[in-house]
Amino acid sequence: MTHPVRFGALVTSVAQARRAEELGYDLVAVPHAPDDGDDWTLLTWIAGQTEKVGLVATGLDVARGEPAVLGRAAASLDLLSGGRLELALTGAHLDEVTGIVRGVLDAGETGPLRFLGEHHRVPKAQRGPLPAHRIPIWLTGNDQQSVRLAGRLADAWVADLERITADELATAYKQLEAAATEAGRDPEEIRRVLIVGPGLSPAELTALGADTFLVRAAELPGLSAWETLRDATGPIIFRPSSVRAKRRPGIDYDGVPAGLASTAVEPGDLDYARVRSTYMRGGAPGLVLRPRTTSEVVDALAFVRRHPDLPFGLRSAGHGVSGRSTNDGGIVVSLAAMTTIEVLDESRRLIRVGPGARWTDVAQAIHPYGWALSSGDYGGVGVGGLATAGGVGWLARKHGLTIDHLVAVEMVLADGSVVRASDSENADLFWAVRGAGANFGVVTSFEFEAYDVGDVGFAQLVVAADDPADLLVKWGRAIEEAPRDVSGQLIMGPPRPGQPVFAQLMAVVDNDDPETIIEQLQPIAAIAPLYQQNVVLTPYTGVISNAAEGGYHQGAGEPVSRSGLIEHLTPEFARAAVELLASGAVHWFQIRTVGGAVADVPAEQTAYAHRSANFSVIVMGSSKQRVDAAWAPLTAHFDGLYLSFETDLSPERVEDAFPPRTLARLRELKHRYDPDNLFRDNFNIKAATR
Amino acid sequence: MTDYGHELLFGTFITPTAQPVHQAVELAVVADRAGLDLATFQDHPYLPKFHDTWTLITYAAARTSRIRLSGNVLSLPLRQPAVLARSHASLDRLTGGRIELGLGAGAFWDGIEAMGARRLTPGQAVSALGEAIRVIRAVWDADRPGPVSVHGEFYQAEGLKRGPAPAHDMSIWVGAYKPRMLRLIGRAADGVLPSLSYLEGGPGDYATINEHIDDSARESGRDPARVRRLLNINGTFSQFGRSFLNGPAEQWAEDLAGLALEHGISTFILATDDPATIEEYAAEVAPAVRELVAAERP
Numbered sequence: 001m002t003h004p005v006r007f008g009a010l011v012t013s014v015a016q017a018r019r020a021e022e023l024g025y026d027l028v029a030v031p032h033a034p035d036d037g038d039d040w041t042l043l044t045w046i047a048g049q050t051e052k053v054g055l056v057a058t059g060l061d062v063a064r065g066e067p068a069v070l071g072r073a074a075a076s077l078d079l080l081s082g083g084r085l086e087l088a089l090t091g092a093h094l095d096e097v098t099g100i101v102r103g104v105l106d107a108g109e110t111g112p113l114r115f116l117g118e119h120h121r122v123p124k125a126q127r128g129p130l131p132a133h134r135i136p137i138w139l140t141g142n143d144q145q146s147v148r149l150a151g152r153l154a155d156a157w158v159a160d161l162e163r164i165t166a167d168e169l170a171t172a173y174k175q176l177e178a179a180a181t182e183a184g185r186d187p188e189e190i191r192r193v194l195i196v197g198p199g200l201s202p203a204e205l206t207a208l209g210a211d212t213f214l215v216r217a218a219e220l221p222g223l224s225a226w227e228t229l230r231d232a233t234g235p236i237i238f239r240p241s242s243v244r245a246k247r248r249p250g251i252d253y254d255g256v257p258a259g260l261a262s263t264a265v266e267p268g269d270l271d272y273a274r275v276r277s278t279y280m281r282g283g284a285p286g287l288v289l290r291p292r293t294t295s296e297v298v299d300a301l302a303f304v305r306r307h308p309d310l311p312f313g314l315r316s317a318g319h320g321v322s323g324r325s326t327n328d329g330g331i332v333v334s335l336a337a338m339t340t341i342e343v344l345d346e347s348r349r350l351i352r353v354g355p356g357a358r359w360t361d362v363a364q365a366i367h368p369y370g371w372a373l374s375s376g377d378y379g380g381v382g383v384g385g386l387a388t389a390g391g392v393g394w395l396a397r398k399h400g401l402t403i404d405h406l407v408a409v410e411m412v413l414a415d416g417s418v419v420r421a422s423d424s425e426n427a428d429l430f431w432a433v434r435g436a437g438a439n440f441g442v443v444t445s446f447e448f449e450a451y452d453v454g455d456v457g458f459a460q461l462v463v464a465a466d467d468p469a470d471l472l473v474k475w476g477r478a479i480e481e482a483p484r485d486v487s488g489q490l491i492m493g494p495p496r497p498g499q500p501v502f503a504q505l506m507a508v509v510d511n512d513d514p515e516t517i518i519e520q521l522q523p524i525a526a527i528a529p530l531y532q533q534n535v536v537l538t539p540y541t542g543v544i545s546n547a548a549e550g551g552y553h554q555g556a557g558e559p560v561s562r563s564g565l566i567e568h569l570t571p572e573f574a575r576a577a578v579e580l581l582a583s584g585a586v587h588w589f590q591i592r593t594v595g596g597a598v599a600d601v602p603a604e605q606t607a608y609a610h611r612s613a614n615f616s617v618i619v620m621g622s623s624k625q626r627v628d629a630a631w632a633p634l635t636a637h638f639d640g641l642y643l644s645f646e647t648d649l650s651p652e653r654v655e656d657a658f659p660p661r662t663l664a665r666l667r668e669l670k671h672r673y674d675p676d677n678l679f680r681d682n683f684n685i686k687a688a689t690r
Numbered sequence: 691m692t693d694y695g696h697e698l699l700f701g702t703f704i705t706p707t708a709q710p711v712h713q714a715v716e717l718a719v720v721a722d723r724a725g726l727d728l729a730t731f732q733d734h735p736y737l738p739k740f741h742d743t744w745t746l747i748t749y750a751a752a753r754t755s756r757i758r759l760s761g762n763v764l765s766l767p768l769r770q771p772a773v774l775a776r777s778h779a780s781l782d783r784l785t786g787g788r789i790e791l792g793l794g795a796g797a798f799w800d801g802i803e804a805m806g807a808r809r810l811t812p813g814q815a816v817s818a819l820g821e822a823i824r825v826i827r828a829v830w831d832a833d834r835p836g837p838v839s840v841h842g843e844f845y846q847a848e849g850l851k852r853g854p855a856p857a858h859d860m861s862i863w864v865g866a867y868k869p870r871m872l873r874l875i876g877r878a879a880d881g882v883l884p885s886l887s888y889l890e891g892g893p894g895d896y897a898t899i900n901e902h903i904d905d906s907a908r909e910s911g912r913d914p915a916r917v918r919r920l921l922n923i924n925g926t927f928s929q930f931g932r933s934f935l936n937g938p939a940e941q942w943a944e945d946l947a948g949l950a951l952e953h954g955i956s957t958f959i960l961a962t963d964d965p966a967t968i969e970e971y972a973a974e975v976a977p978a979v980r981e982l983v984a985a986e987r988p
């Protein structure tokens with residue numbers, strides 16, 4: 001039998017439901033609320049007062065309301081209860097109702113739900129919310145028509161042994177199978193739920209041919225008598241044919257290693273909507289593997305190696321711009337579950353962080369110790385992508401790049417070996433990881449030395465930019481002259497006819513003295529008339545808590561982003577930048593501060609080598625052609641680029657990211673560590689040829 | 691000066707956001723612990739960014755122990771009156787009388803229609819709401835012999851079984867602004883529930899609301915005091931008084947006490963998703979308003 005055997009209890013009160021949960025029942029089923037009360041209300045009430053037991057109302061009459069609203073209610077209860085709901089429907093026109101409910105729950109489908117049935121019409125409902133799991137829909141009814149409908153549509157069919165004989169049941173199961181087959185389904189997809197009395201032996205239950213037994217009893221029996229039935233069958237991931245139909249070619253779906261199979265997501269799965277896309281990019285991968293441990297990463301990479309012709313993306317928290325952490329039809333290995341953050345040695349401020357953690361989580365976790373670690377400007381960004389590339393953050397001028405505080409990594413290499421890299425172990429690799437990590441393996445944990453950071457000043461200013469070129473030059477000068485406490489950024493948009501031109505200036509001052517903060521900000525605020533100003537004293541967590549909570553990435557399309565590193569904001573550069581803005585080709589123009597402590601590190605010490613730059617320039621637009629054309633005149637002013645903000649795939653960009661000596665060494669190492677080029681989704685370095 | 695002598699109630703208006711999944715429930719728990727009287731949730735079943743409001747209310751009820759809960763307000767066109775009656779009565783029994791029924795005739799008809807329900811004109815919507823109240827009260831009237839029998843234009847409940855009855859004398863509060871709906875409330879409902887932000891003339895508009903309700907109540911032989919006057923409010927706690935409900939807690943208290951004494955408003959429901967604001971409202975504002983109002987009442 002395909003499905004593991006489950007036991008449920010028919011209950012009509014929360015006390016009974018709790019008792020069933022204590023006894024280890026898999027499900028509680030509400031046949032009807034007492035005193036003609038409302039079944040859904042009782043079931044939800046039970047959900048709120050139990051922890052893990054599955055939930056189903058076996059007689060939920062669809063006449064309760066609009067089927068589309070029922071779909072939403074089901075999604076809500078499933079979300080609130082942590083994925084415990086199964087939905088049993090009774091009433092008229094169940095084919096239509098089932099279609100509508102499923103249509104609402106299928107939030108990953110594009111476009112609104114349009115369902116024009118004979119009895120129910122849903123002109124244009126928005127889908128969702130996406131439930132926590134695929135909610136099975138149960139149908140009931142012993143007559144042939146009901147059984148056939150269940151065979152065609154349902155995830156489970158329910159019968160009651162008080163109303164059907166064992167012989168009739170056997171016949172009904174045959175009809176169910178026939179109807180399923182006729183509809184092109186695998187009959188095994190349909191669970192067989194049977195309501196039984198308490199006294200039956202395991203052999204009697206097995207003979208009945210059901211896989212889910214709902215026990216009706218005044219006094220709920222323990223499960224020990226039936227335990228053998230449950231032991232015999234372990235949990236199996238079961239994908240109905242409708243899910244399998246969405247599989248992509250060239251992937252050995254059935255060969256996914258056992259440990260990874262339970263968390264893997266494929267296109268027909270409900271969770272697919274949650275994992276297909278990233279923050280910046282729409283995607284349609286054929287398979288997403290979600291390892292939870294280093295050894296599962298090893299297994300995942302072995303699986304990827306068996307598919308050399310498919311795209312392969314590596315993902316931590318999914319904020320890649322340069323990194324293609326999603327793709328079309330390929331494999332994605334997502335490290336989102338590897339989020340552990342631990343303090344290894346308090347005296348050294350040594351912490352170990354999983355790649356899937358987000359920087360806001362890291363900041364929260366180490367704040368109680370009085371520490372911080374500069375990362376970027378957005379808390380949702382992941383550790384894995386940022387700490388393998390650089391990390392230009394809010395404290396960069398004072399404390400350097402994020403990678404400058406990395407002391408060791410554990411990583412899985414292309415051949416599946418697990419190694420540690422630090423200054424003393426695999427020092428070559430450790431050098432390469434700090435700037436070009438994505439080319440060399442999967443980092444499974446990062447060890448950083450954090451530093452003490454008290455409250456910081458956080459300034460958000462809006463200034464007039466009537467002469468934008470002049471503003472850029474003045475801002476650049478003010479930043480270069482500012483103490484290292486100050487790091488920040490400038491953002492400008494394209495000029496809009498009839499509207500005043502302004503710039504947004506942001507700065508963090510790593511100093512907890514309000515007067516010093518104001519003093520250090522003064523020269524920056526003085527470069528142009530102020531429209532708005534907001535300066536607050538906040539813990540570092542306050543500047544990096546800007547990550548969206550809940551939800552999932554729903555990026556669409558392809559980002560177009562260009563990056564350049566520059567030493568000084570000269571008048572010539574500024575004029576070129578203003579022309580770029582005037583072209584309207586970019587909707588985002590940003591300059592971040594580097595320099596300071598970043599430049600203290602010798603260029604040859606890490607693969608991130610353009611240390612002399614004081615500024616990192618970023619533009620984003622929607623048309624690659626237009627952005628590239630508008631960007632071209634600026635390139636003469638740059639000395640390299642920061643790869644994390646560059647989406648151009650031309651080979652020359654790799655040369656911009658790494659100066660010649662760095663690149664030559666990287667190519668040698670690529671040859672040594674990844675000769676077959678398994679890791680290629682982010683600034684791919686060509687292995688040296690020998 | 692109008693005062694119906696109602697006991698003052700303070701509540702929250704919590705966004706039923708589906709993401710993060712438990713945010714709304716956790717805010718209800720905060721309000722419960724903080725000692726507020728009511729946790730209420732808007733209902734827009736056409737918007738998937740929100741939880742199904744009734745499911746959320748029930749779940750939140752299971753996670754709280756003292757606070758009363760209601761829709762603010764439930765969208766009648768997408769909910770059956772008989773189901774509203776039974777589900778509210780069921781939950782009222784399960785919670786020991788902590789549930790009230792907040793009902794609205796429907797807003798955003800495009801969304802309602804998109805879900806499969808019928809678009810009504812404003813006039814039809816008032817009539818439908820009147821019929822719905824009759825159905826609901828008839829279902830609740832469990833001791834009356836014989837089945838429910840309401841032949842309306844919009845709802846036909848013929849031979850429907852009665853019951854269950856709620857555990858307490860449940861109120862029907864209706865979201866309303868316009869004369870026809872206000873007159874219906876005067877005749878048939880137990881409370882009026884507008885939002886301050888929709889009162890074009892500001893809080894002063896409440897005088898007109900009261901006039902319509904009071905006249906209609908008297909015409910149908912009811913005591914106007916049977917209709918509670920509720921109000922959804924927005925505000926900001928700040929150090930210095932800036933404007934109405936923008937200032938320190940003491941100023942809020944004076945602002946709200948003013949509304950209570952001037953217009954007889956007795957239930958103030960604050961729209962916020964911020965735990966600290968909920969706590970400040972409960973700890974600093976509610977007791978101060980009660981005190982100010984008690985001092986003025988005979």
Ligand SMILES: Cc1cc2nc3c(=O)[nH]c(=O)nc-3n(C[C@H](O)[C@H](O)[C@H](O)COP(=O)(O)OP(=O)(O)OC[C@H]3O[C@@H](n4cnc5c(N)ncnc54)[C@H](O)[C@@H]3O)c2cc1C
Pocket residue numbers: 278279280313314315316317318319320321322323324325335355375376377378380381382383384385386388389390391392393437438439441442443444644645681682
């Ligand atoms: C809104 C936003 C703000 C940003 N702000 C900043 C900023 O202020 N400063 C800054 O420096 N950067 C910033 N970035 C860029 C960001 O650092 C990179 O895009 C980074 O790759 C994102 O990391 P992630 O883990 O979230 O991304 P993912 O999409 O998960 O990964 C991106 C790429 O990183 C590589 N990678 C991921 N995990 C690993 C791993 N464990 N081992 C090896 N390689 C791995 C892969 O090649 C992958 O394609 C920002 C990006 C966004 C979208």
